[in-house]
Amino acid sequence: MAPFADYDFSGRKALVRVDFNVPLDAAFNITDDNRIRATLPTIQKILKDGGSVILMSHLGRPKEGPTEKYSLKHVVKHLSELLGTEVQFADDCIGADAAKKAAALQPGQVLLLENLRFYTEEEKGDKAFAEKLAKLGDVYVNDAFGTAHRAHASTAVIAQFFEKGNRLFGNVMESEVKSAEKVLHNSEKPFTAIIGGAKVSDKILIIENLLERATDIIIGGGMAYTFFKAMDGRIGTSLCEDDRLDMARDLLKKAEEKGVTIHLPSDSIIADRFAADADISSALSTNIPDGWMGLDIGPLASDMFTKVIHDSRTILWNGPMGVFEMEKFQHGTKCVAKAVAEATASGAFTLVGGGDSVAAVNQFGYHDKVSYVSTGGGAMLEYFEGKELPGIAAVKA
Numbered sequence: 001m002a003p004f005a006d007y008d009f010s011g012r013k014a015l016v017r018v019d020f021n022v023p024l025d026a027a028f029n030i031t032d033d034n035r036i037r038a039t040l041p042t043i044q045k046i047l048k049d050g051g052s053v054i055l056m057s058h059l060g061r062p063k064e065g066p067t068e069k070y071s072l073k074h075v076v077k078h079l080s081e082l083l084g085t086e087v088q089f090a091d092d093c094i095g096a097d098a099a100k101k102a103a104a105l106q107p108g109q110v111l112l113l114e115n116l117r118f119y120t121e122e123e124k125g126d127k128a129f130a131e132k133l134a135k136l137g138d139v140y141v142n143d144a145f146g147t148a149h150r151a152h153a154s155t156a157v158i159a160q161f162f163e164k165g166n167r168l169f170g171n172v173m174e175s176e177v178k179s180a181e182k183v184l185h186n187s188e189k190p191f192t193a194i195i196g197g198a199k200v201s202d203k204i205l206i207i208e209n210l211l212e213r214a215t216d217i218i219i220g221g222g223m224a225y226t227f228f229k230a231m232d233g234r235i236g237t238s239l240c241e242d243d244r245l246d247m248a249r250d251l252l253k254k255a256e257e258k259g260v261t262i263h264l265p266s267d268s269i270i271a272d273r274f275a276a277d278a279d280i281s282s283a284l285s286t287n288i289p290d291g292w293m294g295l296d297i298g299p300l301a302s303d304m305f306t307k308v309i310h311d312s313r314t315i316l317w318n319g320p321m322g323v324f325e326m327e328k329f330q331h332g333t334k335c336v337a338k339a340v341a342e343a344t345a346s347g348a349f350t351l352v353g354g355g356d357s358v359a360a361v362n363q364f365g366y367h368d369k370v371s372y373v374s375t376g377g378g379a380m381l382e383y384f385e386g387k388e389l390p391g392i393a394a395v396k397a
Contacts, residue, residue, distance in 0.1 A: 001396060002165065004042070004141075004174055009051030013105060015137025016042065016170060017154050019144040019375065020057035020075050028074040033082075035146070036075065038375055040082060042143045042170035043110065047085075052105040054137050056093060056154055057144070058117040066118045076112060087112050093119070094132040102136040122153045129153045134161035140395075143170025145177075146376035148391030149383075159394035167395050172375060177392060179372040180383050183351050187314035189215050194309070194336060196221035196319030197356065200244045200251075205385035206318065207251055211258050216312070218263045218305050220297050220321035220332065224285065227252065227264055233286030236270065238294040263308055267298030269322065269329060276326040296322025297332035305332075309339040310346070318354040318381065324363070333360050341369035353380035 018039045023031045030036070046053050060070040073089055080087045085108070090098040093113040101111050113136075116122040121129035130153040134140070140162040142148070147155045159167045169177065183191075193214045195203050200223045210217060219227060222239035229240050230248035255262045268285045270292040271278035282298045283289065297305070309315060317340055321332035337360055344350045352361050353374030361367050374380045383389060 009046040009049035013137040016141040019146040130157040139166040148389040149379040151390035156390035156394040191314040192216040192312040194218040194317040198222040209386040236288035236292040265297035265301030267300040268294035269296040296329040302335040306339040315350040341366040
């Protein structure tokens with residue numbers, strides 16, 4: 001498969017699958033345009049070559065066909081401003097209007113199709129629907145890493161209707177795959193994976209896969225208390241998956257057998273209830289009083305995690321250390337973000353992925369101080385679980 005930069009789009013109509021699933025406020029204004037901005041280099045390269053661009057995307061989860069709230073027409077004005085050129089809009093993604101506007105598209109012009117998910121065939125991976133979309137362009141570019149783990153019509157099924165030389169990844173997809181493969185298959189040691197979030201069950205597969213590759217795994221967030229209870233610790237009313245205690249013990253045993261060091265937070269910031277204005281204290285994570293819950297890692301854990309991160313050459317971060325949305329419980333996540341940025345400055349390769357981790361590096365101002373920030377939460381998680389992503393496999397086939 002040819003690198004995106006080497007493909008000549010001159011005179012070609014590029015059908016580009018993008019991820020414009022952006023948040024809108026009540027007045028349909030875009031509140032976060034990062035996903036749109038990420039695709040600009042891909043679109044601009046095609047236009048600069050003398051090609052034209054037909055963009056297709058989903059927005060939200062419409063349940064009953066066309067819905068004003070989920071129309072991609074709300075994106076047109078902002079996209080036109082970012083590109084510095086008028087973006088045309090087709091009020092359907094297939095059918096006469098889309099076909100007519102796509103056929104009339106001239107080099108240097110951009111057409112955005114209406115929301116793919118207004119058709120249930122999109123998520124079903126319907127072949128006939130994919131074929132109708134494919135007829136709109138003569139080269140297919142998948143630049144939507146955030147949907148690469150879905151075998152949908154526009155992300156995977158469609159690729160078969162283009163010859164091998166005319167289906168490729170865009171800049172976003174190339175960068176995502178390259179960064180993920182660097183961490184998974186070409187990591188410089190020590191390799192530390194920082195895994196946070198609420199549930200062990202959500203991260204079990206990624207931890208198991210990383211036991212084959214990482215030298216150190218830092219575990220924070222609510223999921224840590226399942227491990228502490230599995231080790232007979234007192235965790236008060238902290239979040240715990242009682243049905244996963246054996247799994248937690250098994251993971252600790254496997255790590256020991258493979259020589260991987262698991263770092264759990266030795267102390268916690270605890271609260272008397274789950275609320276921004278809760279009374280707080282600190283305690284050893286294995287000795288949290290009854291009626292209290294751990295909502296962040298404590299100062300001892302922050303210092304210890306920082307040291308491990310500073311000593312690392314490759315770092316993967318997926319998941320926060322606590323309830324960082326509340327000011328009283330954001331210190332641990334902020335410390336980890338700072339440490340990851342400092343490790344990057346010292347030459348480590350750092351990849352941040354997963355919605356909450358990305359939100360944290362953005363919130364604390366470290367977005368541009370790490371090596372790579374992934375745009376695809378679920379897709380990146382599945383990639384690091386060792387799964388083959390349909391959107392990647394279909395283009396490579």
